[in-house]
Amino acid sequence: MYFKTFPYVDYPFPDNMNRKIKNLSLRPAIHQDVFRYAENLERYIIQDGETPETIAYDKYGSVDMHWIIMLANTRLNLYKHWPKSTAHFQDYVYYKYKFQKTQLGKTVEMTLRETLEFTQFVGLPDDQYTSTITRTDDSEFVIDIAPPYFEDVEGKLYSYDSLTVTKDAFGRTIIQEEVTPLSYYDWEMRLNDELRELYIPTIDVARRLQKELKGLMNE
Secondary structure, three states: OHHHHOOEEEEEOOOOOEEEEEOOOOOOOOOHHHHHOHHHEEEEEOOOOOOHHHHHHHHHOOHHHHHHHHHHOOOOOHHHHOOOOHHHHHHHHHHHHOEEEOOOOOEEEOOHHHHHHHHHOOOOHHHOOOEEEEEOOEEEEEEEEOOOEEEEOOOOEEEHHHHHOOEOOOOOEOOOOOEEEEOHHHHHHHHHHOOOEEEEEOHHHHHHHHHHHHHHOOO
16 A cells, blocks of 8 residues: 555654654655645544544545545644544543642652543632642642633633733733633643544545556555
């Protein structure tokens, strides 16, 4: 299949492990005129657990044509440019946020339960949307938690720090927006869901690309 012509590269994953993946940045040029016309493409929403191979099989009858879907959407890195499955997403959030600083400035590793508490926290207005994670057996283990963003009715995002400031540089009172807190977990889920939309070439276009690219790659 097409990807066999691409070399492997070592890619660092969030769990500090390097794994070999195909270097798709070394791809030949695709005729972009194919993608200028809506009739050549079908809008598609990736469902949980679907892969380029499963979609290619459903659309084209062959898992070997998964590269067409990837290149048509400029998805050159499967880890970064493809929505994570539920299980993979849980692992991703854990590894990304499990290391945090305590109030004393010491970097510590949180447990899975603590990491879930940290990432899913949104807080309450009465507590100024803040809290802490503590351990009964370690008096120095105190981690401040607060939602990273707040969102208004128009979808505009605000940081926690911007909302806690009540005066501007001239001493004038800042009128706070009506906002809803957004947890780290929900923010990461939103970014993940944004990767679900694809535009898949029709089968006739896919076959044309397959033929042309085989020629470009001298296969």
